[in-house]
Amino acid sequence: MSARRRWAAGSESTDRAERWHRIQALRDEWLGHALSTLPADRDATENAISGLYCLLDRPPPTFVWVESPAAAVGVLGPPRSWRWDTDLPLEGRLATLVSGLRHRIGVGYTGWRSAPPEDPVAAMRSGMSSRSLVDSAVHGVLSRVVRESVAGVVRAALGERTGLLWFGQHDVDWIAQFDVIRQVLGARIPADDVAHAELWSTLARSCGWWVPRESTCVVVERPCVVRTEPVPGSLHGELRLHTENGPAMSYSDGWAVHSWHGMRVPSWVVEGPTVDLIAAEPNIEVRRCAIEHLGWPAFIAQAGLALVGQAADPGNPGSELRLYDLPYQRWGTSTRLLLAVNGSVERDGTRRQYGLRVPPWFNDPIDAAGWSYGLTGAQYAQLQRRT
Incomplete structure (x- = not known):
């Protein structure tokens, strides 16, 4: 191999390693937002949600802030019944709006079930595309850690009472995927879609769960305690809710969920099994x-x-x-x-x-x-x- 070809091969390998480090850094940054216990940024949250209402030609809602997802359910009462093939309520139209956005920018639907490669740089060297790596190592990892292990445990604790809602800080799987393909892979995305996605990104950085309705939006503060453990054998920093003493996640009004190695359990399992x-x-x-x-x-x-x-x-x-x-x-x-x-x-x-x-x-x-x-x-x- 000539000196020029050796230099080119070495440079390409360095580029792959640098690309992976940037991908990993952005993923970990968004994971930090997902697990944050800092107080919500209420101004940023309300401005972003008002922006989404504006996209639906609706005026800003009246905001009701509560301390936990259970409190949000208590404010709203039982979910309403409605059909997708008739006139949609606001939350249904919002779901259609974000679904269209995700479809256009190509995030949130691929790679979340596939395990990322043990050595991402070697995988890219062997022909794996950077986009496939992002799908599995960003969207896939964050889906398992946040949407399944964290948000999934909270949702299970609430039962079937919630209706259609959004997860705020726990929506990071597709938001991080979008951020990486735009910042690291240089994807060309229309300005309107970037501005729309930034509203969702702001919510993931600023608040807990939120429940939009026609004229009112109930927003949940972030939890005050989140306890996790590494998933055994994970090569990509995957976590799951777990603690051997007390709740794995709790909110300032006292509502809490308990988890044993990622499985939601009654409080007695953790606090006093007999x-x-x-x-x-x-x-x-x-x-x-x-x-x-x-x-x-x-x-x-x-x-x-x-x-x-x-x-x-x-x-x-x-x-x-x-x-x-x-x-x-x-x-x-x-x-x-x-x-x-x-x-x-x-x-x-x-x-x-x-x-x-x-x-x-x-x-x-x-x-x-x-x-x-x-x-x-x-x-x-x-x-x-x-x-």
């Missing part, structure tokens, strides 16, 4: 989280579980199966618990221990394990490895 509460819980995933917090040794001791049998797990070499009797007075039915180790490795390289209720007639843990897969114990014993 055997009796675990026994009364119908949701198997909530029970699992509570037992994890309490710890399997403590749970087994406090629940008074009697060991029925134990055996090496033929479907998971190096692990053990343990079969316990569950006390009828606590669990309300005659049943047994099979304690096993997950055959699949977690992203952090560990294997999760889990408990599975099985019928009381099993005395052999291998038979109980086979039953959980629809197999006999003899069939299960022939497995090379389960997942």
